[in-house]
Amino acid sequence: MRLALYEPEIAGNVGAVLRLAACMGAAVDLIEPMGFIWDDRRVRRAAMDYIDHVTVTRHAGFDAFRAEAGPRRLVLFTTKADGSLYDFAFRADDVLLFGKESAGVPPAVADRCAARLRIPMRAGVRSMNLASSAAVALGEALRQTGALPE
Structure with a gap:
Protein backbone atom coordinates (compact mmCIF):
# COMPACT_ATOMS: atom_id res chain seq x y z
CA MET A 1 0.00 0.00 0.00
CA ARG A 2 1.17 3.52 -0.76
CA LEU A 3 0.41 7.02 0.52
CA ALA A 4 0.55 9.81 -2.07
CA LEU A 5 0.68 13.49 -1.16
CA TYR A 6 -0.39 15.92 -3.87
CA GLU A 7 1.67 19.12 -3.74
CA PRO A 8 2.15 19.11 0.05
CA GLU A 9 2.77 22.55 1.52
CA ILE A 10 3.95 21.94 5.09
CA ALA A 11 7.28 20.23 5.75
CA GLY A 12 6.27 19.03 9.21
CA ASN A 13 3.22 17.26 7.82
CA VAL A 14 5.34 15.43 5.25
CA GLY A 15 7.80 14.42 7.98
CA ALA A 16 4.96 13.07 10.12
CA VAL A 17 3.55 11.10 7.16
CA LEU A 18 7.01 9.66 6.46
CA ARG A 19 7.27 8.51 10.07
CA LEU A 20 3.77 7.00 9.89
CA ALA A 21 4.62 5.15 6.67
CA ALA A 22 7.87 3.83 8.14
CA CYS A 23 6.04 2.47 11.17
CA MET A 24 3.20 0.93 9.17
CA GLY A 25 5.20 -0.42 6.22
CA ALA A 26 3.82 1.81 3.46
CA ALA A 27 5.69 3.65 0.73
CA VAL A 28 5.20 7.39 0.10
CA ASP A 29 4.82 9.26 -3.19
CA LEU A 30 5.39 13.03 -3.12
CA ILE A 31 3.81 14.81 -6.08
CA GLU A 32 5.58 18.09 -6.77
CA PRO A 33 5.74 21.01 -6.61
CA MET A 34 5.99 21.07 -2.84
CA GLY A 35 5.58 24.21 -0.74
CA PHE A 36 9.03 23.84 0.81
CA ILE A 37 12.53 22.75 -0.10
CA TRP A 38 12.94 18.96 0.17
CA ASP A 39 15.93 19.14 2.48
CA ASP A 40 14.03 21.39 4.89
CA ARG A 41 15.14 20.48 8.43
CA ARG A 42 11.47 20.38 9.50
CA VAL A 43 10.92 17.26 7.36
CA ARG A 44 13.76 15.42 9.07
CA ARG A 45 12.78 16.71 12.53
CA ALA A 46 9.20 15.41 12.17
CA ALA A 47 10.32 12.14 10.58
CA MET A 48 13.21 11.76 13.06
CA ASP A 49 15.38 8.76 12.28
CA TYR A 50 12.44 6.94 10.66
CA ILE A 51 13.12 8.61 7.30
CA ASP A 52 15.69 5.92 6.58
CA HIS A 53 13.00 3.21 6.97
CA VAL A 54 10.52 4.40 4.34
CA THR A 55 10.61 4.33 0.55
CA VAL A 56 9.96 7.82 -0.79
CA THR A 57 9.45 8.57 -4.48
CA ARG A 58 9.26 12.14 -5.72
CA HIS A 59 7.33 12.88 -8.92
CA ALA A 60 7.67 15.99 -11.13
CA GLY A 61 3.87 16.33 -11.29
CA PHE A 62 0.61 14.40 -11.26
CA ASP A 63 1.00 13.00 -14.78
CA ALA A 64 4.46 11.63 -13.95
CA PHE A 65 3.09 10.12 -10.74
CA ARG A 66 0.12 8.53 -12.53
CA ALA A 67 2.37 7.06 -15.22
CA GLU A 68 4.63 5.48 -12.63
CA ALA A 69 1.74 4.23 -10.46
CA GLY A 70 0.52 2.14 -13.40
CA PRO A 71 -2.75 0.26 -12.95
CA ARG A 72 -2.90 0.73 -9.17
CA ARG A 73 -6.23 2.03 -7.93
CA LEU A 74 -6.10 5.65 -6.79
CA VAL A 75 -8.27 6.37 -3.73
CA LEU A 76 -8.72 10.07 -2.97
CA PHE A 77 -9.47 11.31 0.54
CA THR A 78 -11.41 14.55 0.48
CA THR A 79 -13.89 16.45 2.61
CA LYS A 80 -15.97 16.80 -0.58
CA ALA A 81 -16.75 13.08 -0.84
CA ASP A 82 -19.97 11.41 0.21
CA GLY A 83 -18.63 7.89 0.73
CA SER A 84 -17.07 6.91 4.06
CA LEU A 85 -13.77 5.04 4.21
CA TYR A 86 -15.51 2.59 6.57
CA ASP A 87 -17.92 1.53 3.82
CA PHE A 88 -15.19 1.01 1.21
CA ALA A 89 -13.37 -2.23 0.35
CA PHE A 90 -9.65 -1.49 0.17
CA ARG A 91 -7.16 -3.59 -1.78
CA ALA A 92 -3.56 -4.24 -0.78
CA ASP A 93 -2.15 -2.38 -3.79
CA ASP A 94 -4.25 0.78 -3.41
CA VAL A 95 -2.66 4.22 -3.47
CA LEU A 96 -4.23 6.50 -0.86
CA LEU A 97 -4.10 10.07 -2.20
CA PHE A 98 -4.26 13.23 -0.08
CA GLY A 99 -4.44 16.75 -1.48
CA LYS A 100 -2.51 19.84 -0.51
CA GLU A 101 -3.35 21.26 2.88
CA SER A 102 -4.87 24.54 1.63
CA ALA A 103 -6.89 23.36 -1.37
CA GLY A 104 -7.03 19.59 -1.77
CA VAL A 105 -6.72 18.47 -5.40
CA PRO A 106 -8.11 20.15 -8.52
CA PRO A 107 -11.14 18.60 -10.23
CA ALA A 108 -8.97 17.20 -13.06
CA VAL A 109 -7.01 15.14 -10.52
CA ALA A 110 -10.11 14.06 -8.59
CA ASP A 111 -11.68 12.87 -11.85
CA ARG A 112 -8.77 10.46 -12.41
CA CYS A 113 -9.30 8.70 -9.09
CA ALA A 114 -11.18 5.41 -8.83
CA ALA A 115 -12.84 6.43 -5.57
CA ARG A 116 -13.37 9.50 -3.40
CA LEU A 117 -13.74 8.94 0.31
CA ARG A 118 -14.15 11.01 3.44
CA ILE A 119 -13.29 10.40 7.05
CA PRO A 120 -16.46 10.90 9.10
CA MET A 121 -16.15 13.75 11.62
CA ARG A 122 -18.32 15.67 14.02
CA ALA A 123 -20.43 18.44 12.54
CA GLY A 124 -18.98 21.92 12.86
CA VAL A 125 -15.35 21.01 12.26
CA ARG A 126 -13.71 21.43 8.87
CA SER A 127 -10.99 18.82 8.59
CA MET A 128 -8.18 16.90 10.29
CA ASN A 129 -4.49 17.57 9.92
CA LEU A 130 -2.97 15.85 6.87
CA ALA A 131 -0.86 13.42 8.91
CA SER A 132 -3.82 12.55 11.16
CA SER A 133 -6.01 11.88 8.13
CA ALA A 134 -3.32 9.70 6.58
CA ALA A 135 -3.02 7.73 9.83
CA GLU A 140 -8.31 1.26 8.18
CA ALA A 141 -6.95 0.17 4.79
CA LEU A 142 -4.28 -2.03 6.36
CA ARG A 143 -6.79 -3.47 8.84
CA GLN A 144 -9.17 -4.41 6.04
CA THR A 145 -6.47 -6.02 3.93
CA GLY A 146 -4.92 -7.93 6.84
CA ALA A 147 -1.63 -6.09 6.39
CA LEU A 148 -1.29 -4.40 9.79
CA PRO A 149 2.23 -4.76 11.21
CA GLU A 150 2.52 -6.94 14.28
Missing part, protein backbone atom coordinates in the same frame (compact mmCIF):
# COMPACT_ATOMS: atom_id res chain seq x y z
CA VAL A 136 -6.77 7.08 10.05
CA ALA A 137 -7.02 6.10 6.38
CA LEU A 138 -3.91 3.92 6.28
CA GLY A 139 -4.86 2.17 9.52
Whole structure:
Protein backbone atom coordinates (compact mmCIF):
# COMPACT_ATOMS: atom_id res chain seq x y z
CA MET A 1 0.00 0.00 0.00
CA ARG A 2 1.17 3.52 -0.76
CA LEU A 3 0.41 7.02 0.52
CA ALA A 4 0.55 9.81 -2.07
CA LEU A 5 0.68 13.49 -1.16
CA TYR A 6 -0.39 15.92 -3.87
CA GLU A 7 1.67 19.12 -3.74
CA PRO A 8 2.15 19.11 0.05
CA GLU A 9 2.77 22.55 1.52
CA ILE A 10 3.95 21.94 5.09
CA ALA A 11 7.28 20.23 5.75
CA GLY A 12 6.27 19.03 9.21
CA ASN A 13 3.22 17.26 7.82
CA VAL A 14 5.34 15.43 5.25
CA GLY A 15 7.80 14.42 7.98
CA ALA A 16 4.96 13.07 10.12
CA VAL A 17 3.55 11.10 7.16
CA LEU A 18 7.01 9.66 6.46
CA ARG A 19 7.27 8.51 10.07
CA LEU A 20 3.77 7.00 9.89
CA ALA A 21 4.62 5.15 6.67
CA ALA A 22 7.87 3.83 8.14
CA CYS A 23 6.04 2.47 11.17
CA MET A 24 3.20 0.93 9.17
CA GLY A 25 5.20 -0.42 6.22
CA ALA A 26 3.82 1.81 3.46
CA ALA A 27 5.69 3.65 0.73
CA VAL A 28 5.20 7.39 0.10
CA ASP A 29 4.82 9.26 -3.19
CA LEU A 30 5.39 13.03 -3.12
CA ILE A 31 3.81 14.81 -6.08
CA GLU A 32 5.58 18.09 -6.77
CA PRO A 33 5.74 21.01 -6.61
CA MET A 34 5.99 21.07 -2.84
CA GLY A 35 5.58 24.21 -0.74
CA PHE A 36 9.03 23.84 0.81
CA ILE A 37 12.53 22.75 -0.10
CA TRP A 38 12.94 18.96 0.17
CA ASP A 39 15.93 19.14 2.48
CA ASP A 40 14.03 21.39 4.89
CA ARG A 41 15.14 20.48 8.43
CA ARG A 42 11.47 20.38 9.50
CA VAL A 43 10.92 17.26 7.36
CA ARG A 44 13.76 15.42 9.07
CA ARG A 45 12.78 16.71 12.53
CA ALA A 46 9.20 15.41 12.17
CA ALA A 47 10.32 12.14 10.58
CA MET A 48 13.21 11.76 13.06
CA ASP A 49 15.38 8.76 12.28
CA TYR A 50 12.44 6.94 10.66
CA ILE A 51 13.12 8.61 7.30
CA ASP A 52 15.69 5.92 6.58
CA HIS A 53 13.00 3.21 6.97
CA VAL A 54 10.52 4.40 4.34
CA THR A 55 10.61 4.33 0.55
CA VAL A 56 9.96 7.82 -0.79
CA THR A 57 9.45 8.57 -4.48
CA ARG A 58 9.26 12.14 -5.72
CA HIS A 59 7.33 12.88 -8.92
CA ALA A 60 7.67 15.99 -11.13
CA GLY A 61 3.87 16.33 -11.29
CA PHE A 62 0.61 14.40 -11.26
CA ASP A 63 1.00 13.00 -14.78
CA ALA A 64 4.46 11.63 -13.95
CA PHE A 65 3.09 10.12 -10.74
CA ARG A 66 0.12 8.53 -12.53
CA ALA A 67 2.37 7.06 -15.22
CA GLU A 68 4.63 5.48 -12.63
CA ALA A 69 1.74 4.23 -10.46
CA GLY A 70 0.52 2.14 -13.40
CA PRO A 71 -2.75 0.26 -12.95
CA ARG A 72 -2.90 0.73 -9.17
CA ARG A 73 -6.23 2.03 -7.93
CA LEU A 74 -6.10 5.65 -6.79
CA VAL A 75 -8.27 6.37 -3.73
CA LEU A 76 -8.72 10.07 -2.97
CA PHE A 77 -9.47 11.31 0.54
CA THR A 78 -11.41 14.55 0.48
CA THR A 79 -13.89 16.45 2.61
CA LYS A 80 -15.97 16.80 -0.58
CA ALA A 81 -16.75 13.08 -0.84
CA ASP A 82 -19.97 11.41 0.21
CA GLY A 83 -18.63 7.89 0.73
CA SER A 84 -17.07 6.91 4.06
CA LEU A 85 -13.77 5.04 4.21
CA TYR A 86 -15.51 2.59 6.57
CA ASP A 87 -17.92 1.53 3.82
CA PHE A 88 -15.19 1.01 1.21
CA ALA A 89 -13.37 -2.23 0.35
CA PHE A 90 -9.65 -1.49 0.17
CA ARG A 91 -7.16 -3.59 -1.78
CA ALA A 92 -3.56 -4.24 -0.78
CA ASP A 93 -2.15 -2.38 -3.79
CA ASP A 94 -4.25 0.78 -3.41
CA VAL A 95 -2.66 4.22 -3.47
CA LEU A 96 -4.23 6.50 -0.86
CA LEU A 97 -4.10 10.07 -2.20
CA PHE A 98 -4.26 13.23 -0.08
CA GLY A 99 -4.44 16.75 -1.48
CA LYS A 100 -2.51 19.84 -0.51
CA GLU A 101 -3.35 21.26 2.88
CA SER A 102 -4.87 24.54 1.63
CA ALA A 103 -6.89 23.36 -1.37
CA GLY A 104 -7.03 19.59 -1.77
CA VAL A 105 -6.72 18.47 -5.40
CA PRO A 106 -8.11 20.15 -8.52
CA PRO A 107 -11.14 18.60 -10.23
CA ALA A 108 -8.97 17.20 -13.06
CA VAL A 109 -7.01 15.14 -10.52
CA ALA A 110 -10.11 14.06 -8.59
CA ASP A 111 -11.68 12.87 -11.85
CA ARG A 112 -8.77 10.46 -12.41
CA CYS A 113 -9.30 8.70 -9.09
CA ALA A 114 -11.18 5.41 -8.83
CA ALA A 115 -12.84 6.43 -5.57
CA ARG A 116 -13.37 9.50 -3.40
CA LEU A 117 -13.74 8.94 0.31
CA ARG A 118 -14.15 11.01 3.44
CA ILE A 119 -13.29 10.40 7.05
CA PRO A 120 -16.46 10.90 9.10
CA MET A 121 -16.15 13.75 11.62
CA ARG A 122 -18.32 15.67 14.02
CA ALA A 123 -20.43 18.44 12.54
CA GLY A 124 -18.98 21.92 12.86
CA VAL A 125 -15.35 21.01 12.26
CA ARG A 126 -13.71 21.43 8.87
CA SER A 127 -10.99 18.82 8.59
CA MET A 128 -8.18 16.90 10.29
CA ASN A 129 -4.49 17.57 9.92
CA LEU A 130 -2.97 15.85 6.87
CA ALA A 131 -0.86 13.42 8.91
CA SER A 132 -3.82 12.55 11.16
CA SER A 133 -6.01 11.88 8.13
CA ALA A 134 -3.32 9.70 6.58
CA ALA A 135 -3.02 7.73 9.83
CA VAL A 136 -6.77 7.08 10.05
CA ALA A 137 -7.02 6.10 6.38
CA LEU A 138 -3.91 3.92 6.28
CA GLY A 139 -4.86 2.17 9.52
CA GLU A 140 -8.31 1.26 8.18
CA ALA A 141 -6.95 0.17 4.79
CA LEU A 142 -4.28 -2.03 6.36
CA ARG A 143 -6.79 -3.47 8.84
CA GLN A 144 -9.17 -4.41 6.04
CA THR A 145 -6.47 -6.02 3.93
CA GLY A 146 -4.92 -7.93 6.84
CA ALA A 147 -1.63 -6.09 6.39
CA LEU A 148 -1.29 -4.40 9.79
CA PRO A 149 2.23 -4.76 11.21
CA GLU A 150 2.52 -6.94 14.28
